[in-house]
Amino acid sequence: MPNAGTTVNTQILSEVSQCVESINGAKEGRWKTTLSFYKPILRDQANANEFPRDFLGISLQEQPGKYYFVLRGQCLVMEAESSIQTIMEKLQSYKTRVALNFEGLQYQLGDFRLRVGKVVPIHTEALRGIVMEMEYLPISSWETSHQIMGEFFDIWKEALSKRSLPGHFVHIEPNFTEFALADQYSSQHTAVQYACIMAQMLATAQSAQAMRT
Numbered sequence: 001m002p003n004a005g006t007t008v009n010t011q012i013l014s015e016v017s018q019c020v021e022s023i024n025g026a027k028e029g030r031w032k033t034t035l036s037f038y039k040p041i042l043r044d045q046a047n048a049n050e051f052p053r054d055f056l057g058i059s060l061q062e063q064p065g066k067y068y069f070v071l072r073g074q075c076l077v078m079e080a081e082s083s084i085q086t087i088m089e090k091l092q093s094y095k096t097r098v099a100l101n102f103e104g105l106q107y108q109l110g111d112f113r114l115r116v117g118k119v120v121p122i123h124t125e126a127l128r129g130i131v132m133e134m135e136y137l138p139i140s141s142w143e144t145s146h147q148i149m150g151e152f153f154d155i156w157k158e159a160l161s162k163r164s165l166p167g168h169f170v171h172i173e174p175n176f177t178e179f180a181l182a183d184q185y186s187s188q189h190t191a192v193q194y195a196c197i198m199a200q201m202l203a204t205a206q207s208a209q210a211m212r213t
Helices: 010-022 045-050 084-091 142-161 187-212
Strands: 026-040 055-060 066-071 076-081 094-109 112-121 129-136
Touching: 010 094, 010 112, 010 129, 010 142, 026 112, 026 187, 055 187, 066 187, 076 187, 129 142, 129 187
Parallel strands: none
Antiparallel strands: 026 055, 026 094, 055 066, 066 076, 094 112, 112 129
16 A cells, blocks of 8 residues: 555555544554665675675564564575674674664554554655554464454455545565464564565555656
């Protein structure tokens, strides 16, 4: 969300939040996830192919002492101590190309936890998208719970369709087995999902750019 070529604004985000509340979502507080794109600091261009191009770092609010790396091209996800960011700065092997905040409100809706928020580059208020994170609390098995969440997503789309917003939510379900992740859901699964959300947003942005040219 939104449609290619449509400007994202806070009014759309407000409408989405109101939609959650209209289906009895109880506000629990705020949440924030930060995602960084890294690029290698090359001292010799001949070594460029030795460094991964699609290299993401992710910090999750619920895991303040951890930092997650995702290399989508190699289907790798790694968990490290949050101090790794300081080590990377000192080593000067990578630098942040762009960093984005995913931030907004968290809701409880029966057995579901919903997080609805905006995607904005750090140090600006220029919205790049709207994201909703769903979690089915009673079951930690991805194989079992994702079917239930799929049904809930259909209900959510129906509720949202009554508001005539200029866009739609895309239900993203990564293939976690490609990343060698077990069925029991973990923060590493969440990190992979954010990497896939980012890939979807980039694809949408490129589509919008193609429409303008």
